[in-house]
Amino acid sequence: MKVAVMRQDPRLNRLVVDTLEKEGVPARLFDGRADMLAKDDAKLAAIQVLFAPGTMVVDDALLARLPGLSGIVSPYIGIEGFDRAAATARGIVIGNGQIPESVESMAEGTVLMLLAAAYQLPAATAAMADGAWPTPLARGRLLRAMTVGIVGYGRIAQEVAIRLVPFGCRMLVHAPRLRAPLPQCAEAVALPDLLAVSDAVVLLASLGPDSRHLINADMIARIKPGAIVVNTARGGLIDEDALVAAAQAGRLGWLALDVFEQEPLPPDAPIRALPDAILTPHAIGHSVDTMQRLPLHALDSIRRVLRGDPPLSLVNPDAVPAWRARCAKPSARI
Template sequence: MIALVGVPRAAGLNAGIEGALRALGLGCVRHDVARMGEIADLSGVEILLSTGVRCGAAEMDRMPRLRAVVSPVLGYDWIDAGEASRRGIAVCNTEAAENREGMAESTIMLLLALLYRLQDTEALLRTNADGDPLKRHILKGRTVGIIGYGGITREVIARLAAWGCHFLVHSRSATEPVPGVTFVPLDDLLGQSDAILVLTSLNPSTRHMLGSEQFAKVRPGTLLVNTARGAIIDEAALVEALKSGRLGAAAIDVFEKEPCPPDHPLRDLPNVILTPHAIGHNEEAKEAGPALTAQVLKTLAEGGLPDSCKNRDAVKG
């Protein structure tokens, strides 16, 4: 049995996937819930699509026939991939090109908005201010440090290469030289970058990888953009770095607790752009995603492993 389980706000996406599955001749059951515990019986589930709903050891215990867990988007940190691997369960996602491209374009947009002080510049007009005291900067020739070297990072570099930017990348997985890219330890990236883009996945090794110790190593005024996952950054340390000027400004699309709480101290800082974990979402990805996800599910239902399987070596048989 294929089960589609998603948080209520993802009901539209999962409905589209359900329709795409049925067009392929595959049946499924769909649950729009916040937690697996809201579902009475999961014992027959063999393939689970989870959209933002926690799937860890306790949830897997309720699915003795489970052989694959799928995320319909790039991220899958709500799925315990380590536990799935220990059980020989495949973990897959859907890597729509439009998703990567939207995240790359929006990350660049946020960086440009910081450099050109878009919010402050608009405020000059809205407040009918006299003069223009703002200091803006061009991106050309800047050193851009990127944490992570996945598909979104590659899309960012492809777009900014013509801007004459210098790229420092910190990645544990990249082993081959890449023209125009210098792979460096994290400390070197922090100390040499004009702007830092966080584009890595969230896992035990990256949780709070940027904290007070790391922010102390950046040059005063450095810009920061996080469109990956909120828990990669220690938010209390981020607030202090922004208040002190160690970070000149930041654009944050993701938070440890989502939605961002109304009393979050980041909301009170003038040098921050905040968006609700949606900046890269686009209609093109919405249109392409359901059909791609349905194909991933079809491959699994037929006994195969899709290219997006993240733990191929651990999957049984």
């Protein structure tokens, strides 16, 4: 067995396993971390590539049981479950699913959520479904009359900002590091300042130890009254209980959430009962274009690692020197 495939989307699992086996690459499907750890050391030592969702806990304890592991590949962008530092220290490269289609779909989906909240679209469609003809209908808010605060400025956030420019809104951005220039209509500010004046707060930061509950009860209290909150990044960025409490108290405007602290979201989760909330099941960026391309991208990354090349969408380039030494292939290219 060269490739360990962790159970995730059934179609994705089957496609990856079947394709690899047709190419003569032994692959095995595991039910999860516990299933893998229950196997004997000899079987685990043969694994060269781990194909897993980014939410799976891949820490140093697991990596220690996989001495032959050369690379970790996730089909998705988020990899908050992977201990990058531990993998890098062991000379293990990590590739994610940051393909153009995924970035663009996430950006479009995020703007869609913002517009749907700004125009209170679900309220109108729900009334029509109930047989009503609600009046007045003048509930929407022009984006050009709004200040939109963007938290995080990675590739998806950058694409969101590009798409918002034609609407004419003012943009505020908060990020630990700005890796790309801001549009002329945007400025970088501290998080409390962004929350205090933004008519819509859009969360697009990555999730890690430093950003978990970045929007905690204290920060939620700083949000401008009536502001829209959009989160298409990771549920753990927000203290969900505090968010629900603020919404129930009438402090916030519409919520537009694609991600939650617990997924799948429990049927009795209090956030489901909020009247002014747009909730989607962590799928706003799952366009047909993205889902067709992701498995092909992942398979290419797996093949690259097996032949001694770094994966596509490499996220820990610092691991390459030690990885090259382990692979004994100085000609490996990034």
